[in-house]
Amino acid sequence: MIMANHSSEYYVPPPSRWPIVGSLALLTLAGGFILFLDKMAAGPYVMALGAAILIYMLVGWFGSVIREDQAGKLGGRVDMSFRWGMVWFIFSEVMFFGGFFGALFYARNFTLPSLADAQMLWPGFSGAWPSAGPGIREQFTPMAAWGIPALNTLILLSSGATVTWAHWGLKQGRRRQLKIGLILTILLGLTFLVLQAHEYLDAAFTIRTGIYGATFYMLTGFHGMHVTLGAIMLTVITFRVFAGHFSPDDHFGFEAVSWYWHFVDVVWLLLFVFVYWL
Amino acid sequence: MRLKEPTTTRPALLAAGLLLSLPALAEYRFPLNLQPPVTIIGHRIYDLSTTINWICFGIFLVVFIPMFYALWRHRKSIGHEAHHVHEHPLLETLWTIVPFLVLIGIAIPTTAVVVEMKDTSKPDMTIKVTGRQWKWEYEYLGEDVKFLSNLATPREQISNQAPKGEHYLLEVDKPLVVPTDRKVRLVFTAEDVIHAWWVPALGVKQDAIPGFIRDSWFKVDLPGTYRGQCAELCGVDHAYMPIVVEAVPPDKFAIWMNDQKTRLAEARAAASKEYALPELVAMGQKVYQANCVACHQANGQGLPPAFPPLDGSKVVTGPVEGHLTVVFNGRPGTAMQAFGKQLSDVDIAAVITYERNSWNNKTGIAVQPREILAFRESQAQKVAAGK
Amino acid sequence: MDAIAHHIRHEEHPTGLMRWLTTTNHKDIGTLYLWFSLTMFFFAGALAMVIRAELFQPGLQVVQPQIFNQLTTMHGLVMIFGAIMPALVGFANWQIPLMIGAPDMAFPRLNNWSFWLLPVAATLLVSSFFVPGGSMAGGWTMYPPLYIQGGISYDMTILAVHILGLSSIMGAINIIVTILNLRAPGMTMMKLPLFVWTWLITAFLLVAVMPVLASVVTMLLTDRHFGTHFFNAAGGGDPVMYQHIFWTFGHPEVYIMILPAFGIISSIIPTFARKKLFGYTSMVYAVAAIALLSFLVWAHHMFTVGMPVAGQLYFMYATMLISVPTGVKVFNWVATLWRGSISFETPMLFALAFVCLFTIGGFSGLVVSLVPVDIQLQDTYYVVAHFHYVLFSGSAMAIMGGVYYWLPKWTGHMYDEFLGQVHFWLTAIAFNITFFPMHFLGLAGMPRRIPDYALQFADFNRLSSLGAFVLGASQLIFLYVVVKCIRGGAQAGDRPWEGAESLEWTLTSPPPYHSFTVAPQVK
Ligand code: HEA
Ligand code: HEA
Numbered sequence A: 001m002i003m004a005n006h007s008s009e010y011y012v013p014p015p016s017r018w019p020i021v022g023s024l025a026l027l028t029l030a031g032g033f034i035l036f037l038d039k040m041a042a043g044p045y046v047m048a049l050g051a052a053i054l055i056y057m058l059v060g061w062f063g064s065v066i067r068e069d070q071a072g073k074l075g076g077r078v079d080m081s082f083r084w085g086m087v088w089f090i091f092s093e094v095m096f097f098g099g100f101f102g103a104l105f106y107a108r109n110f111t112l113p114s115l116a117d118a119q120m121l122w123p124g125f126s127g128a129w130p131s132a133g134p135g136i137r138e139q140f141t142p143m144a145a146w147g148i149p150a151l152n153t154l155i156l157l158s159s160g161a162t163v164t165w166a167h168w169g170l171k172q173g174r175r176r177q178l179k180i181g182l183i184l185t186i187l188l189g190l191t192f193l194v195l196q197a198h199e200y201l202d203a204a205f206t207i208r209t210g211i212y213g214a215t216f217y218m219l220t221g222f223h224g225m226h227v228t229l230g231a232i233m234l235t236v237i238t239f240r241v242f243a244g245h246f247s248p249d250d251h252f253g254f255e256a257v258s259w260y261w262h263f264v265d266v267v268w269l270l271l272f273v274f275v276y277w278l
Numbered sequence B: 001m002r003l004k005e006p007t008t009t010r011p012a013l014l015a016a017g018l019l020l021s022l023p024a025l026a027e028y029r030f031p032l033n034l035q036p037p038v039t040i041i042g043h044r045i046y047d048l049s050t051t052i053n054w055i056c057f058g059i060f061l062v063v064f065i066p067m068f069y070a071l072w073r074h075r076k077s078i079g080h081e082a083h084h085v086h087e088h089p090l091l092e093t094l095w096t097i098v099p100f101l102v103l104i105g106i107a108i109p110t111t112a113v114v115v116e117m118k119d120t121s122k123p124d125m126t127i128k129v130t131g132r133q134w135k136w137e138y139e140y141l142g143e144d145v146k147f148l149s150n151l152a153t154p155r156e157q158i159s160n161q162a163p164k165g166e167h168y169l170l171e172v173d174k175p176l177v178v179p180t181d182r183k184v185r186l187v188f189t190a191e192d193v194i195h196a197w198w199v200p201a202l203g204v205k206q207d208a209i210p211g212f213i214r215d216s217w218f219k220v221d222l223p224g225t226y227r228g229q230c231a232e233l234c235g236v237d238h239a240y241m242p243i244v245v246e247a248v249p250p251d252k253f254a255i256w257m258n259d260q261k262t263r264l265a266e267a268r269a270a271a272s273k274e275y276a277l278p279e280l281v282a283m284g285q286k287v288y289q290a291n292c293v294a295c296h297q298a299n300g301q302g303l304p305p306a307f308p309p310l311d312g313s314k315v316v317t318g319p320v321e322g323h324l325t326v327v328f329n330g331r332p333g334t335a336m337q338a339f340g341k342q343l344s345d346v347d348i349a350a351v352i353t354y355e356r357n358s359w360n361n362k363t364g365i366a367v368q369p370r371e372i373l374a375f376r377e378s379q380a381q382k383v384a385a386g387k
Numbered sequence C: 001m002d003a004i005a006h007h008i009r010h011e012e013h014p015t016g017l018m019r020w021l022t023t024t025n026h027k028d029i030g031t032l033y034l035w036f037s038l039t040m041f042f043f044a045g046a047l048a049m050v051i052r053a054e055l056f057q058p059g060l061q062v063v064q065p066q067i068f069n070q071l072t073t074m075h076g077l078v079m080i081f082g083a084i085m086p087a088l089v090g091f092a093n094w095q096i097p098l099m100i101g102a103p104d105m106a107f108p109r110l111n112n113w114s115f116w117l118l119p120v121a122a123t124l125l126v127s128s129f130f131v132p133g134g135s136m137a138g139g140w141t142m143y144p145p146l147y148i149q150g151g152i153s154y155d156m157t158i159l160a161v162h163i164l165g166l167s168s169i170m171g172a173i174n175i176i177v178t179i180l181n182l183r184a185p186g187m188t189m190m191k192l193p194l195f196v197w198t199w200l201i202t203a204f205l206l207v208a209v210m211p212v213l214a215s216v217v218t219m220l221l222t223d224r225h226f227g228t229h230f231f232n233a234a235g236g237g238d239p240v241m242y243q244h245i246f247w248t249f250g251h252p253e254v255y256i257m258i259l260p261a262f263g264i265i266s267s268i269i270p271t272f273a274r275k276k277l278f279g280y281t282s283m284v285y286a287v288a289a290i291a292l293l294s295f296l297v298w299a300h301h302m303f304t305v306g307m308p309v310a311g312q313l314y315f316m317y318a319t320m321l322i323s324v325p326t327g328v329k330v331f332n333w334v335a336t337l338w339r340g341s342i343s344f345e346t347p348m349l350f351a352l353a354f355v356c357l358f359t360i361g362g363f364s365g366l367v368v369s370l371v372p373v374d375i376q377l378q379d380t381y382y383v384v385a386h387f388h389y390v391l392f393s394g395s396a397m398a399i400m401g402g403v404y405y406w407l408p409k410w411t412g413h414m415y416d417e418f419l420g421q422v423h424f425w426l427t428a429i430a431f432n433i434t435f436f437p438m439h440f441l442g443l444a445g446m447p448r449r450i451p452d453y454a455l456q457f458a459d460f461n462r463l464s465s466l467g468a469f470v471l472g473a474s475q476l477i478f479l480y481v482v483v484k485c486i487r488g489g490a491q492a493g494d495r496p497w498e499g500a501e502s503l504e505w506t507l508t509s510p511p512p513y514h515s516f517t518v519a520p521q522v523k
């Protein structure tokens, strides 16, 4: 923290309408979702409206941050804040996944054995993983690890490498490498998503297939959503690169996205091991 | 000081006497500790609780006598100057270690009780307890005796239209009967949501969890009637789900058990009888009071939208088949339970007839127990055929 | 310096409603949080009044059971998420930049959003009273399968919890970053006022556990609507799993509500004892230890679900251990008082009551942490007594003390000392009359969450209800004192308390719109 001694330089943004717009967006989105859940026809429309407001807010909000950045208002101290902020945000995401991994772990190690113990209620239930539970008489084949999932692991890992390669390019002022690296990363991310969608379509079970289906789809589904989000963020970054943003020693926006991408990568590795493989 | 002055001693003695009798008085009107236990575990818990409360009281004095002394002695209004000491390593170490040691002292005897409490091995008998919204079902495993236990307090007492009885809310139509001096193991499960079976005097509280089996045990020292309540929020009538355990000497228990078995046989015989309409309605009203009022209310109006009215319901006034299906199988995913598993054929016939001929429902149709039996068999066949 | 200050002081901000809707100023936002919290406190308190009215005597008089359960649930949820947490965040917003010599919070716009999400969540919660079936009635802990049975308001509650979680996470990140990155030169970590330390650690807890809550309520939602079987045995799920994940959040949550309160108390006691806080270093370590331990003890809320012996013993030992660092704090406060030069203004009275009454709450916590004893006390009024001692005479009274302590700084006026003391004494006495008897009710066997009870519980309940009515009415005095103080009163001066040390007292009262436009040098 070299610049740490001048807090007068810390940029305090003027009053902003984006937060309140964001609150309105979430209220609309949540309201619409509730209507949708309770099977009211207006639901999807209200949700769409909420999502539109939300996107409007995100574009506006990030737009002003980017403009402030380009105007050189965000000094080293603010940059440091952004870094810390991103680190803790990713930590909170880790804990969110932690909840679902916890559910998977608990169900396999505690729930199923104790259901198998309750022979009085569930005669003949063995409790072996994978399982759809004692009450669901459905035959299903679990997802095999060494087909698409293994390929997807490879794809995501190489996308982690390409984004790092792009970062090197940025740091050494080789903008071409930066651009190619980013585009490759996005393409790999999209390939991953396409394969994932294919896997879903081919799956021999659904989210209703007991605890196996539930943990499988929730974990991979939320991961897929994060990949999608990451890909959108990468796209935004790429546009900014083409617009000439970022300098070799000041490019927090880029780094934030790449951190996020690495986080998504690591979650996938855990998924591969605990959801598909073991 | 003139201590012997009679005029001051006498009131003082009187006051002391009053003060001393106060706890007794308080105990009478205002119980201050756990209910008197009647099992080993109950006694252990009682003693543990008393000890720990005294320890806490002791620590409280140790901490707060100095504090109040400081507040009084070191107050600014008498010109006390602050003495600036902000660290005292020895003291700080002490007040970290001593509480730790106290905790170890508490943990050792407690651990022994936990281990003893959880030891459900080698029971003399096992009873399966099933929690349902909002009643308990008891099944004496290996004896083919099984019954429901419902709140017996009349609704008028709850709504303040009648004076409340002595055991208001803690009384049931059929208590759980157990022998004294026998190790009784209970296995718990539930049908719909989580309930908790709790009888303070026995020192047993255990959640009954749908789809899972949990167990606990007790061995009652003294014959008597012990009362408790469901202790896990389980919906609207969570407050109205009491537990009554009647502990009787083993010989009396054997008699009771035989009696149950003969009654069961009688009930089976009764199912083949033909009943008149008024007879069924009268019996049905009792069944309704015990099993249905909670949701559908005495006036048949229900509590919409959660619980639909039966008065004027198309299902109730429509074909018997449809009506019977709802009552028998419930409506999955709603609070409406499958009463086919809970009630006897006679009861179901009676309650359905009651519903069809009460309030504004005037179908005049009497549904006979044998119709229920036929329905039960057809259902069983469907299940066997895989739906 | 003058030039910069001049420039910034004249920086424009909208007036009227738009000022509050769009503000990026930490003091404005702090004020919003505090008002929001007070409103919610009165709302949830009013629900508690109905609860106590129903429990005044056996039988159903005031509300039907379904409504009663809704009231209990909403009372708990709103008190925790609407009253206590926002109040503490309000303090953080006002005080942290002032105490560490920062110009504002690290992310002022995000700060605004964190606040303005709260009214959104509150709208969802409060409006759920008016949807068919009424509001959520499954207890603030939202246990399935009961939760799965509910209607539309149950979905509204889940989404409200998501939004509250989002708000808390963003708010917490903001606080962490502000403390780590925006300290004035010379303000090293071990010079931070203890209030700032407690908030740093609390914010860490928030970032760690709010997402866990979000994940588990998401599972509730999918179980309700998308056919998953997380909590349904037939599909290999487990209602007890919900409880494990919920309490992984829920137990740290209770420390989230008490640690900043510890911080407030650690500011007030030294001021009125005119002595530095005793054992500052050990205080910091104790808070950290409490926070770490709080992750390891969650299942003490589940001693009756039937865990294996080893599990019960582990969770019992770990829980008992928390008494040690908490004790260190209590002992340090007492030692701070020892040989001080003590005076008894309203904030100090609240702080002293806090130390005593919180300790009673801590002791009842220790009692229920013993598995066999908890078997008798779980889900009884003993637990209700326990958590109101730590939450009302703990968190809420610390908040009230803190408000009296900093009101002069915030408004520039002194509050009415006489009325403040009246408020204190009425609150302290009525509080004990309300909640102390609940210990005995629990011991005697009265379950919680019931609208109606057996006759042997009648006397204590009547006493408790009477106490509660006085307690409720006394809070109106609080409202009056606060409003009166904002509107006028004796000038407070920069440092109304002669013993007060931290940085905020070097600024004017009320402080300038942008607190430290030039960072102060801390020695
Ligand atoms: C601010 C909130 C807060 C705080 C600080 C605490 C603090 C503690 N709590 Fe409490 N608790 C709640 C809020 C809180 N709790 C709530 C809301 C519930 C109910 C949730 C629900 O079901 O709805 C609950 C429930 C609850 C239970 C579950 C009860 C049940 O449902 O059956 C347990 C069991 O172990 C427990 C234990 C403890 C312990 C051991 C502490 C310890 O941290 C206390 C430590 C403090 C002291 C011990 C006093 C000071 C120490 C000394 C002076 C040193 C010397 C002391 C000794 C050596 C003993 N709490
Ligand atoms: C966080 C803090 C918090 C606070 C501050 C309080 C404050 C109070 N609580 Fe709270 N309570 C909880 C958290 C809290 N509670 C939680 C988490 C639960 C568990 C919920 C569950 O089981 O799911 C609970 C449950 C609970 C119960 C048990 C309900 C049950 O199990 O059935 C009861 C019963 O008496 C109760 C009473 C009170 C009372 C009388 C107050 C009083 O202190 C309130 C005083 C304040 C006011 C009254 C507001 C101000 C005044 C007015 C609005 C003016 C109008 C009033 C008059 C003129 C009289 N609470």
Ligand code: CUA
Binding pocket: B131, B132, B134, B194, B195, B196, B230, B231, B232, B233, B234, B235, B237, B238, B239, B241
């Ligand atoms: Cu059953 Cu509460």
Ligand SMILES: [Cu+2]
Binding pocket: C250, C251, C254, C298, C300, C301
């Ligand atoms: Cu806890």
